[in-house]
Amino acid sequence: MKGLAMKRIGEIGWIEKEAPKCGPLDAIVAPLAVAPCSSDVHTVWEGALGDRHDMILGHEAVGEVVEVGSMVKDFKPGDRVIVPAITPDWLSIEAQDGFAQHSGGMLSGWKFSNFKDGVFGELFHVNEADANLAILPDSIPVAEASMIADMVPTGFQAAELADVKLGDTVCCIGIGPVGLMAVAGANHMGASHILAVGSRKDCANAARGYGATDIINYKNGDIVEQVLDKTDGKGVDKVCIAGGDVNTMQEAIKMVKPGGIIGNVNYLGKGEFVTIPRIEWGCGMSNKFIHCGLMTGGRLRMEKLASLVEVGKLDLSPLLTHRFKGFDKIEEALLLMKDKPSDLIKPVVTIKE
Secondary structure (H helix, E strand, O other), X not given: OEEEEEEEOOEEXXXXXXXXXXXXXXXXXXXXXXXXXXXXXXXXXXXXXXXXXXXXXXXXXXXXXXXXXXOOOOOOOOOEEEEOOOOOXXXXXXXXXXXXXHOOOOOOOOOEOOOEOOOOEOOEEEOOHHHHOEEOOOOOXXXXXXXXXXXXXXXXXXXXXXXXXXXXXXXXXXXXXXXXHHHHHHHHOOOOOEEEEOOOHHHHHHHHHHOOOEEXXXXXXXXXXXXXXXXXXXXXXXXXXXXXXXXXXXXXXXXXXXXXXXXXXXXXXOOOOOOOOOOOOHHHOOOOEEEEOOOOOOHHHHHHHHHHHHOOOOOOHHHEEEEEEOHHHHHHHHHHHHHOOOOXXXXXXXXXX
16 A cells, blocks of 8 residues: 655655554554654654654544444444544553553554554554544544544644633633634633634634634743733633744743643644743742643543534534545645645545545
């Protein structure tokens, strides 16, 4: 089969590879729609996970089941499915401990384009199909549905990690597609004021549509000062980090109140250390909490998030600013994600409606 692969750090290309084999609990899926991610950019061009050779990229997809293993009960060939970016081993000790996304070791629930070939191939393998696939509702177009694989659950998890509650004032740092879903998640969880940090006009407009009450533009000055000014010097109750770099945690700590919580889902592709400012962290005694997490993945998560889209409570179309058609357009879409023009939020490639 054909797939778009990371050939080595800094290089991608189309390769031919043997089609994946189906185990008794597993499924083989053909993609219907896929979406490149900034994580793919970090992986290839920053070498964030280390070198990979001829590994097919991609972890955001909806697809059609081609084959299922002999022990799969709930899916059959021809089913249209949402495939989560994180596909844990649900029988693992880590899953029993409540952290399935780290089954087999830290980040090991993230298999696609990390430990095995991803979804930018003509076929791809899904482990534990009954636990890691979800039926795609007929009412959700495949392009929009591909956002449920990663952007929606990751963004919503930022708000969950921050434990957003009714009436909270929240700052969402970064308003790319994940950050926009953090805004939407905070809004769904009952936040009052939502301050969204970003500079691109299209992202700011989308953030307002998802519930942001204020836009903080880092090009207009220090974001901490702007947040404190907006909150009469009090700071915010919660912070969701969905963008930035190893220095962003410092800003989050400075703007959150004592007793506040920071929820981080940002993929730090480079840098050695995350610095915590001693004074603003109360010399270690501030009761300012830092929660970080990889999205949980799995069937139940996909079904619940799809239900929000299905009933009209979450519109994903504003995320999709650049749409492509055809399997051979995946490379163009990925390079667009790398170049990140000012009008880009998210590219998506529809292979089959």
